[in-house]
Amino acid sequence: xxxxxxxxxxxxxxxxxxxxxxxxxxxxxxxxxxxxxxxxxxxxxxxxxxxxxxxxxxxxxxxxxxxxxxxxxxxxxxxxxxxxxxxxxxxxxxxxxxxxxxxxxxxxxxxxxxxxxxxxxxxxxxxxxxxxxxxxxxxxxxxxxxxxx
Numbered sequence: 001x002x003x004x005x006x007x008x009x010x011x012x013x014x015x016x017x018x019x020x021x022x023x024x025x026x027x028x029x030x031x032x033x034x035x036x037x038x039x040x041x042x043x044x045x046x047x048x049x050x051x052x053x054x055x056x057x058x059x060x061x062x063x064x065x066x067x068x069x070x071x072x073x074x075x076x077x078x079x080x081x082x083x084x085x086x087x088x089x090x091x092x093x094x095x096x097x098x099x100x101x102x103x104x105x106x107x108x109x110x111x112x113x114x115x116x117x118x119x120x121x122x123x124x125x126x127x128x129x130x131x132x133x134x135x136x137x138x139x140x141x142x143x144x145x146x147x148x149x
Contacts, residue, residue, distance in 0.1 A: 052065065
């Protein structure tokens with residue numbers, strides 16, 4: 001059993017449950033806490049979701065996916081642009097992929113970077129926190145008192 005100190009350590013390499021490149025990429029990109037949530041969705045996409053139907057319409061793939069609770073969700077996948085939306089709207093609410101989108105992205109080696117929301121990656125605290133009148137203030141950077149005023 002892992003201690004919480006080891007588990008919360010950002011340099012800790014988590015155990016991969018699936019032989020998928022997208023899971024490995026998630027472990028590199030996301031904080032350890034967020035990674036475990038993403039890993040749960042990846043595993044659920046493999047073991048709890050079933051594709052009921054796929055149809056093509058104008059270059060878009062439309063999936064009907066049933067999850068472990070016998071609910072059906074619709075995923076629209078633009079294969080050329082690596083874009084997907086799901087009727088569950090978890091990505092829009094939380095900023096992380098749901099298991100339904102991982103079903104269609106399972107073969108990707110990496111999560112498309114346009115879907116890595118700024119608040120979840122390991123380097124999130126290194127990014128600018130806000131901007132006022134064109135001046136970017138970094139919570140980790142040196143403070144210029146004149147600019148702050």
